[in-house]
Amino acid sequence: MNNWLTQILSVTLTNLRSVSERKTASLVAIVGIGGVVAILIGVLSMREGFKVTLDQAGADDVAIVMRSGSAAELSSGLSLEQTRIIASADAVVKRNDQPVASPELFVIVDIPMRSTGTDANVPFRGVTDTGTQVRKHFKLIQGRMFTPGRFEIIVGVGALGQFAGLEVGKSLRFGSTEWQVVGAFEDGGSVSESEIWTDATVLQGAYRRGSSFQSVRVALATPSAIGVLKDQLTADPRLNISVRSEHDYYSEQSKALSILINSVGYTVALLMGLGAVFGALNTMYSAVAARTREIATLRALGFGAWPVVSSVVTESMLLGLVGGLLGCVVAYVGFNGIRASTLNFNSFSQITFAFAVTPALLVKGLLYALMLSFIGGVMPGIRAARLPIISGLREL
Numbered sequence: 001m002n003n004w005l006t007q008i009l010s011v012t013l014t015n016l017r018s019v020s021e022r023k024t025a026s027l028v029a030i031v032g033i034g035g036v037v038a039i040l041i042g043v044l045s046m047r048e049g050f051k052v053t054l055d056q057a058g059a060d061d062v063a064i065v066m067r068s069g070s071a072a073e074l075s076s077g078l079s080l081e082q083t084r085i086i087a088s089a090d091a092v093v094k095r096n097d098q099p100v101a102s103p104e105l106f107v108i109v110d111i112p113m114r115s116t117g118t119d120a121n122v123p124f125r126g127v128t129d130t131g132t133q134v135r136k137h138f139k140l141i142q143g144r145m146f147t148p149g150r151f152e153i154i155v156g157v158g159a160l161g162q163f164a165g166l167e168v169g170k171s172l173r174f175g176s177t178e179w180q181v182v183g184a185f186e187d188g189g190s191v192s193e194s195e196i197w198t199d200a201t202v203l204q205g206a207y208r209r210g211s212s213f214q215s216v217r218v219a220l221a222t223p224s225a226i227g228v229l230k231d232q233l234t235a236d237p238r239l240n241i242s243v244r245s246e247h248d249y250y251s252e253q254s255k256a257l258s259i260l261i262n263s264v265g266y267t268v269a270l271l272m273g274l275g276a277v278f279g280a281l282n283t284m285y286s287a288v289a290a291r292t293r294e295i296a297t298l299r300a301l302g303f304g305a306w307p308v309v310s311s312v313v314t315e316s317m318l319l320g321l322v323g324g325l326l327g328c329v330v331a332y333v334g335f336n337g338i339r340a341s342t343l344n345f346n347s348f349s350q351i352t353f354a355f356a357v358t359p360a361l362l363v364k365g366l367l368y369a370l371m372l373s374f375i376g377g378v379m380p381g382i383r384a385a386r387l388p389i390i391s392g393l394r395e396l
Helices: 002-017 019-057 080-087 157-162 200-206 224-234 246-290 292-300 303-335 359-385 389-393
Strands: 061-065 100-111 119-127 137-141 152-156 171-173 177-187 196-199 217-219 240-247 339-344 351-354
Touching: 019 246, 019 303, 019 351, 019 359, 061 224, 061 246, 080 100, 080 217, 100 200, 119 200, 152 157, 157 339, 157 351, 171 246, 196 200, 224 240, 240 246, 246 359, 303 359
Parallel strands: 119 196, 152 177
Antiparallel strands: 061 217, 061 240, 100 119, 100 217, 137 177, 152 196, 171 177, 339 351
16 A cells, blocks of 8 residues: 555656646646636525525514415515504513514515616515614614605615615605605615615505505514414414514525526536536646656556556646636635625515625535546546556657
8 A cells, every 4th residue: 555655646746747848738727627616606605695695684583474375575464453463472572561573564666776777676665663673783874764754765785785876865756756865774784785664654655555564573582482472373363474583584585596596506517517627638638648658667667557547636636626726716806795686586676695705615616626627637547557558668
């Protein structure tokens, strides 16, 4: 075993010394694998960023109550009486003898995107004065809070960056109503930052919704209290509702897009990976062809076939490692933190998020690079090991 390892090390070092003679072919392999890794990480970082945005919006100690069978707020509906019954549940936290419960309305408005000028569906949420209390990371960063009873709105920083005309002080017209932008807020990078908020009563009147709402968010003392809340509310014959934690609700919403991004990302990576493998094959076949006489000499001196195969594969994987590291650097610099927006398939509205290049994605990219380079080195390595010694020694 020690003899094999010594042979593998000797042949590999000899191979690496000759890389400078094959600069072009080696660079093609490195750049090809690096490009594949960068694209794979870039696409999957979109999934990670979207998932992080939804996860940060969902707290385990906040429950969201909607009409039974509703997958999203847009398809839900609750009467004013039902929201009061929900707010009076024993498991709901109370402050100053008032339940921390936020009945909310959710509609969609069209606003042009800054990047293209085309209209996009933007979430427009009506909240009560307790709406900020069930969102722990809410913070006004510009202007002021809207005044209840007035046609005033505040906008999330994500929406402010992605959609046109939402700067503080500007006016927008939705339907026949003129709205004044009076503030901007952040919410810890959550999905709320993609929304526009106003007073729920004003929104009900503007969109002729009467006294109806679409969801109620309630604060719980502990995450385990959701079971008590669910048992009490589902047992009430006046209600036909579903109860789940915000975390579970947003996790379900992220599944559809995550599956789509995974499918696209891995399909693109597979197709590009085939090209990178052919590049690696070409590089290593060229290396073997250029060193036919040298390999034959080593074999004549007693070097085994497997050390020769291992040395070729090792050289290929080292080139793949360099390409993988290059791809990781390009992906991190080029994608991490970039803000974008995409369609939330559950609410049919735009959601803003930041691409997230995580350590797990970087590791995945490096492993993919090593796998591609391993495949690209095996066949040339076997060919090198099978070269007839006598004919190899005759090569000029």
